[in-house]
Amino acid sequence: MKNIVIGQAGGPTSVMNATLAGLTEALMEENSLTFLKQGYEGLSQNRFLNDDSYVLDWILSHKNIPGACLGSGRYALDGVKLEACADNLKRLNADALVVIGGNGTMEALRKIEQKTMERNYQLQVIGLPKTVDNDLGCTDHAPGFASAANYIARATLDMGRDLYAMKNFEQVRILETMGRNTGWLAAASGLFKAYEEDGPHFIAIPEQKLVKQDLLKSVEASVNKYGCALIVTSEGVQWDSGSQMNRKVINGRPVLGGISAGIEAEIQKELGFTSRSELLGMNQRSASALVTETDREEAYQAGAAGGKWVKAGLTDMMAAFQRSDDAHYHINIEPVSLKAVADYGERQMPEQFSSDLSAYYNWLKPLVDNKMVSYPSLAPRRENDGKREL
Amino acid sequence: MKNIVIGQAGGPTSVMNATLAGLTEALMEENSLTFLKQGYEGLSQNRFLNDDSYVLDWILSHKNIPGACLGSGRYALDGVKLEACADNLKRLNADALVVIGGNGTMEALRKIEQKTMERNYQLQVIGLPKTVDNDLGCTDHAPGFASAANYIARATLDMGRDLYAMKNFEQVRILETMGRNTGWLAAASGLFKAYEEDGPHFIAIPEQKLVKQDLLKSVEASVNKYGCALIVTSEGVQWDSGSQMNRKVINGRPVLGGISAGIEAEIQKELGFTSRSELLGMNQRSASALVTETDREEAYQAGAAGGKWVKAGLTDMMAAFQRSDDAHYHINIEPVSLKAVADYGERQMPEQFSSDLSAYYNWLKPLVDNKMVSYPSLAPRRENDGKREL
Numbered sequence: 157m158k159n160i161v162i163g164q165a166g167g168p169t170s171v172m173n174a175t176l177a178g179l180t181e182a183l184m185e186e187n188s189l190t191f192l193k194q195g196y197e198g199l200s201q202n203r204f205l206n207d208d209s210y211v212l213d214w215i216l217s218h219k220n221i222p223g224a225c226l227g228s229g230r231y232a233l234d235g236v237k238l239e240a241c242a243d244n245l246k247r248l249n250a251d252a253l254v255v256i257g258g259n260g261t262m263e264a265l266r267k268i269e270q271k272t273m274e275r276n277y278q279l280q281v282i283g284l285p286k287t288v289d290n291d292l293g294c295t296d297h298a299p300g301f302a303s304a305a306n307y308i309a310r311a312t313l314d315m316g317r318d319l320y321a322m323k324n325f326e327q328v329r330i331l332e333t334m335g336r337n338t339g340w341l342a343a344a345s346g347l348f349k350a351y352e353e354d355g356p357h358f359i360a361i362p363e364q365k366l367v368k369q370d371l372l373k374s375v376e377a378s379v380n381k382y383g384c385a386l387i388v389t390s391e392g393v394q395w396d397s398g399s400q401m402n403r404k405v406i407n408g409r410p411v412l413g414g415i416s417a418g419i420e421a422e423i424q425k426e427l428g429f430t431s432r433s434e435l436l437g438m439n440q441r442s443a444s445a446l447v448t449e450t451d452r453e454e455a456y457q458a459g460a461a462g463g464k465w466v467k468a469g470l471t472d473m474m475a476a477f478q479r480s481d482d483a484h485y486h487i488n489i490e491p492v493s494l495k496a497v498a499d500y501g502e503r504q505m506p507e508q509f510s511s512d513l514s515a516y517y518n519w520l521k522p523l524v525d526n527k528m529v530s531y532p533s534l535a536p537r538r539e540n541d542g543k544r545e546l
Numbered sequence: 547m548k549n550i551v552i553g554q555a556g557g558p559t560s561v562m563n564a565t566l567a568g569l570t571e572a573l574m575e576e577n578s579l580t581f582l583k584q585g586y587e588g589l590s591q592n593r594f595l596n597d598d599s600y601v602l603d604w605i606l607s608h609k610n611i612p613g614a615c616l617g618s619g620r621y622a623l624d625g626v627k628l629e630a631c632a633d634n635l636k637r638l639n640a641d642a643l644v645v646i647g648g649n650g651t652m653e654a655l656r657k658i659e660q661k662t663m664e665r666n667y668q669l670q671v672i673g674l675p676k677t678v679d680n681d682l683g684c685t686d687h688a689p690g691f692a693s694a695a696n697y698i699a700r701a702t703l704d705m706g707r708d709l710y711a712m713k714n715f716e717q718v719r720i721l722e723t724m725g726r727n728t729g730w731l732a733a734a735s736g737l738f739k740a741y742e743e744d745g746p747h748f749i750a751i752p753e754q755k756l757v758k759q760d761l762l763k764s765v766e767a768s769v770n771k772y773g774c775a776l777i778v779t780s781e782g783v784q785w786d787s788g789s790q791m792n793r794k795v796i797n798g799r800p801v802l803g804g805i806s807a808g809i810e811a812e813i814q815k816e817l818g819f820t821s822r823s824e825l826l827g828m829n830q831r832s833a834s835a836l837v838t839e840t841d842r843e844e845a846y847q848a849g850a851a852g853g854k855w856v857k858a859g860l861t862d863m864m865a866a867f868q869r870s871d872d873a874h875y876h877i878n879i880e881p882v883s884l885k886a887v888a889d890y891g892e893r894q895m896p897e898q899f900s901s902d903l904s905a906y907y908n909w910l911k912p913l914v915d916n917k918m919v920s921y922p923s924l925a926p927r928r929e930n931d932g933k934r935e936l
Binding site: 164167168170194197205210211214217218221222224225227229231310311313314315317319320321322323324325329434436437438441442444445529532533534536 | 584611836922927
């Protein structure tokens, strides 16, 4: 029987509560659990939920619900707050701290472990991964990403049909996806693209600076050929001219968003096409209708693995996914050290994928349950001549 | 055997192609069909698809696909263009013109009929309804609306969970829905709300001017009670102060959008809460994953009814839905005159619904297949004391 403190941190995803449910189910029978409200904020401020049966039932009932039912959010851990976290863990007689989160969460766990070690207080720390951006290192991917990718791919396919129908009114749409430093999500937008006339016609990712002339040339060619152009860009994309966008700062954290409006303005000015930019917004990480079964199940299993490791006495570990080399997709969940995750830093999209999207989509397919959505061509095709009347 | 000209016009919906499929199936065997590209633009500029088997198969394959596969869009019919439409219909020996669209489409059909009558040329005109805003008169509702309402209700529920998890970082979100002059869609956002702490906490609709003090008071109360506030507003909402928003004009048509940014700025300024506004965007009218079966089936049946009426020689009619008074939801599709639709004008949300959302949601439920999405409460509730730890 251990005293285990459990929390969620960072931006929520549509499957973060599945990880919490997997973890809770693995530990609830033989241990005493304390749940943090609002992640590290709750830890430093003594805001907890205990593990009475109402709370446990309530947590398990969230397995299929988006968000982070304990509360997550953002909270910078400075020296004083770190001390408070260590004090409160000690006071709770905590044997282990398990937090579900992204890169920032893994870093915070290491700092807390450091702080408790300085006091000769032994604490197990385990990190369970979540990210929509897919920027966690040392893992094939992390829970939350697949559903967000599925959402973006489907929205792009659907909105491409909308744009095509409206091309006599507006010719260009620019969809801005999440992805502060990585293009995994923006690049997923073309997963269901089956015809060259279908969007996206141009994808911009943060791994590559955006060259204005390349963009304009591509858009002009698409509009000439198909009557419209659908562009997808990550929020973190920057122009190669080096001019930083003006970024809004909220609570000391720069909030991205704006590159699509910049692209809209450039296209309108340089090419004269009627353009509309659109942020795909918070639905990307919370849309319950497009959660993939693989994502939810893997999220749950990551939680279950974390529970097993707590019982086994592991510490300083994050649950990582290793993809088997078999023809059939299979994931093994293995511990990797938090140090290795931190040393890896933010994981960008590799060149092998950004330069060959079909290789990327082969990798991505099993994460969306191999359910490839297929639409008829945008214009009727005749058997013999292959001609299309666009 | 008749020569029938068929088109789609206005902004697409996620079920507009189902209406086209229903119409085409009803008519294709015994008649000659000509399909307009880009609606009235194709009619005035002689841009057609004929009814060879490739085209027919291609059209029917779109029954479940969002958008308007023939192309729709916006096109103002002035005198010269109207003459061209009448000329082209004559040249095609058209017996009937059937267009799927909204209020503007129904008006255009009347003008074209007028123009052909002036030339002693007999043309049947039939309008088939589509609208996401639900602003067509003389009908209980129109295809496209239900799926958009379902999308907005689900997105609001999901994003409410996301906001609640993030409330230590940002306290207020403002979601802006479609709805130029009517609040049907914005008001649908609360369809799945089951607990007072769940969003939306404030809904603004164009039928009522937005009073700044009411908004601020409500937001402040929600943030004090629940730690956050989720606001939903129609794009067409205006402040009672009478100050018009600066509206962007695209191709002579004012494009709404901006009221949510205005609300964000006011809340930030007056209450100091971190706020984020978000346009729900084109996914509202094109998201294939949230199309309701009722919407798709009714859209298809509206097309089938139109086909039947063309064969029966009706003219100057729009297909309208009459809801039976039975306990079980049932729709009869009946012809109403285009004149009656025009005289009715834009149909707003009635007072009985805007002042009693539960009455509205009872009306709305069958349109979303009676599938009410239900989430656990935002905080654990104990049996006896009913207390919640928000």
